[in-house]
Amino acid sequence: MDFTLTKEQQDLKKWARDLAKEKFSEKAYTWVKNKEVPWENARILAEHGLMGMTLPEEDGGQGMTLVEAIIVMEEIAKVCPSTADMFQVGNFGAIRQLAAYGSPELKARVLPQILAGEKLISVAMSEPNAGSATTDLETRARVEGDKVIVNGSKVFNTHGPHNEYYVVWVRFGEDVKSSGAILIERGMPGFVLGKTETHMSGEEHCALYFEDCEVPVGNILVPDNGFKKLFTMFNIERMGNTSRSLALAQAAFDMAVEHAKERHQFGRPLAEFQGIQWKVAEMKMKLEAGRLLLYKAATNADKGAPSPLEASMAKCYINTTAFEVAHEAVQIFGGYGYSTDYPLEYIFRRIRGWMIAGGTPEMLKNKIAEEVFDMRFSQRPPKPKNSEVLS
CATH class of the missing domain: 2.40.110.10 (Butyryl-CoA Dehydrogenase, subunit A, domain 2)
Structure with a gap:
């Protein structure tokens, strides 16, 4: 079992990183503050073939795999979370339900506008x-x-x-x-x-x-009779949620590491204090474990959708641990991490939302248990017996 990216995937990762830094870094973290939608960045994504990476070629996409889309998503999200939201629209979200179940006529009318970065869904x-x-x-x-x-x-x-x-x-x-x-x-x-x-x-x-x-x-x-169909595609949307959560946690970790190297207290850099070292070690392990779960779910999906079990495990674990990593990053930064003049506090707030959107960790744990036991567990109270109803 090979856990390394292929040469092509490594090249894609570097290309996406360079593109994000060149095109999206200047206005990163300003879009939400200014209550603006990064339409210009959505069009840049489209111009570079990044809207519709995971859609079939007959629908105007590139027919690439979920893993390749996740690789790109991580690099974009680490630089500009709002632009990553545009990438989500074009690859992981409702567009997948439209592409999978829409009529040829409907897709021909609607998909080109989304893939051009002109409309949202x-x-x-x-x-x-x-x-x-x-x-x-x-x-x-x-x-x-x-x-x-x-x-x-x-x-x-x-x-x-x-x-x-x-x-x-x-x-x-x-x-x-x-x-x-x-x-x-x-x-x-x-x-x-x-x-x-x-x-x-x-x-x-x-x-x-x-x-x-x-x-x-x-x-x-x-x-x-559509729940099975809809949730099959919705598990792909969950992968977009999960990859952005992981990417922002990674960004918070990278910021904290650099800060710990540069910031001095008591005449020493923070990195020399064992308390900081232990925090960083825990953060690193959580990030690596989460990435393995995410890549496993996406790889096993090939060009289809991830299994409910693997999608639930990846999202549940990463949403939870990404929040823990962001929390520790803020702590390492101290007052600077709590300041709205720095991106960490935004990352902390943004990651928290993904523990609600797309399925909470609690609901995902219920799904994981159902898959483990191969049983359906209703969350509803038991129905009253006939004698109880009559009385």
């Missing part, structure tokens, strides 16, 4: 009463002739105020097996955006409201 899953419990979706859709009528609402949508397209998870009936997905576009009749809100990390989001929203039937991606 996100998955609309979470609802006020259905966060982790996606089987409790209350957003309903019914087919009427050549249209689909959608009613309901969504919350916490990535780039919500700025998206052009939303892959909306719905129910076409009352039963959970009727769950599916529709591509809904900004401006469609009956579709209204809520007020712009801000996460702790500074990212903007908004609620989505559908009141007899009319959508062409051709925009249906998955008509029913």
Whole structure:
């Protein structure tokens, strides 16, 4: 078993690192502060063939592997997290559900705009009463002739105020097996955006409201019984979440190491204190272990999607340990790490969000246990017996 990157992958890593430093470093960490979307960087990604790396060539992509996309993601995210978000849109997120399940006509109309870095797309899953419990979706859709009528609402949508397209998870009936997905576009009749809100990390989001929203039937991606299909592709989105979390933790670690070399206290560099050495050693082990889990999940997926078990283990471990690494990096920096004039405090806040988005560590541990035991564990309370109902 070879744990080293191939010559081609090493070359790709260096090329992506050099590109990120040259094109994205100057404005890095300014986009969120200025409440701006890095459209110019999205177009640079597109110009260099980095939007659609993981999509099939027939859909306008490059047909490359998840591992290759993760290699690029890490190098971009370490330099500019906001540009990495654009890379996520073009390779890991809702675009994969559109590419996998959209009709040829729908893909031909929508994908080129996203791959050119001109439009954004996100998955609309979470609802006020259905966060982790996606089987409790209350957003309903019914087919009427050549249209689909959608009613309901969504919350916490990535780039919500700025998206052009939303892959909306719905129910076409009352039963959970009727769950599916529709591509809904900004401006469609009956579709209204809520007020712009801000996460702790500074990212903007908004609620989505559908009141007899009319959508062409051709925009249906998955008509029913869709959870298995949707989560298969969503595990790819989780890999994007995970790789950005790891990359920012690595960036925090690198900053802390350099600071420990240069910063002197009591007449000695911080690096000479055993307490700092132990922190750095722990941080390094966690990063390396996380990277192995991530690369294993992505490698075993080949050009498809990672297994639920391996995706859950990678995301759960990396989200948790990346937060621990960022926390220790702030501690090593002391007051400078806590200052908004330095990027560490942003990294700390941003990493924390990925412990919620895309599946919490608690929910992922439930999934890991199900895979280990080969059993389904319901989180719902047991149904009352007939005698209890009658009484």
